[in-house]
Amino acid sequence: xxxxxxxxxxxxxxxxxxxxxxxxxxxxxxxxxxxxxxxxxxxxxxxxxxxxxxxxxxxxxxxxxxxxxxxxxxxxxxxxxxxxxxxxxxxxxxxxxxxxxxxxxxxxxxxxxxxxxxxxxxxxxxxxxxxxxxxxxxxxxxxxxxxxxxxxxxxxxxxxxxxxxxxxxxxxxxxxxxxxxxxxxxxxxxxxxxxxxxxxxxxxxxxxxxxxxxxxxxxxxxxxxxxxxxxx
Numbered sequence: 729x730x731x732x733x734x735x736x737x738x739x740x741x742x743x744x745x746x747x748x749x750x751x752x753x754x755x756x757x758x759x760x761x762x763x764x765x766x767x768x769x770x771x772x773x774x775x776x777x778x779x780x781x782x783x784x785x786x787x788x789x790x791x792x793x794x795x796x797x798x799x800x801x802x803x804x805x806x807x808x809x810x811x812x813x814x815x816x817x818x819x820x821x822x823x824x825x826x827x828x829x830x831x832x833x834x835x836x837x838x839x840x841x842x843x844x845x846x847x848x849x850x851x852x853x854x855x856x857x858x859x860x861x862x863x864x865x866x867x868x869x870x871x872x873x874x875x876x877x878x879x880x881x882x883x884x885x886x887x888x889x890x891x892x893x894x895x896x897x898x899x900x901x902x903x904x905x906x907x908x909x910x911x912x913x914x915x916x917x918x919x920x921x922x923x924x925x926x927x928x929x930x931x932x933x934x935x936x937x938x939x940x941x942x943x944x945x946x947x948x949x950x951x952x953x954x955x956x957x958x959x960x
Contacts, residue, residue: 834957837926841908853890855914856930857884857886862916864912865878866881869908877893
């Protein structure tokens with residue numbers, strides 16, 4: 729009597745089938761972990777039933793496969809836990825961001841807004857320095873690019889720094905209300921320090937999207953929470 733040899737199913741085939749099952753059933757109401765376990769047991773049973781009687785499945789190989797499916801289940805449960813933690817973190821960040829509505833914040837940008845005379849004193853801006861600087865100079869220009877005022881801000885620490893412009897031009901006369909631009913040069917011991925202009929605006933609303941929580945800062949635009957360097 730002849731004997732037909734059936735090769736043992738490779739372990740890689742079992743896990744490929746499990747991955748395919750999880751991908752196809754991503755929207756199923758059946759938990760992925762349970763589906764993976766059921767599929768693994770069915771495939772393992774089939775493998776045992778069809779193994780080559782002259783070359784049966786090695787016990788060590790079977791134990792290794794069972795350990796691997798346990799690892800897969802553990803990773804699946806860990807991913808589910810991380811997704812829950814991420815959702816809770818996003819909800820918490822949304823609540824924190826909602827408290828910023830109506831508050832002034834500093835975000836990237838070189839704009840300066842000078843209100844009408846008598847409503848407030850001057851304008852507030854900021855600069856982010858890559859390192860400490862012993863000399864920082866702010867140059868304020870109008871919409872046409874003409875220099876309105878040059879401010880010697882002195883020494884500043886690394887990171888975000890605020891400064892105030894009194895709203896006067898170089899000759900001491902009040903500048904017209906409106907939008908201005910500011911740029912910076914900074915040095916430390918004669919060497920240049922990277923300086924990035926920042927601007928101040930009022931948070932008008934909060935948005936929650938797949939990219940996280942964003943703030944609408946009036947006409948300055950939309951910024952991620954991580955872009956806010958100071959709150960006033």
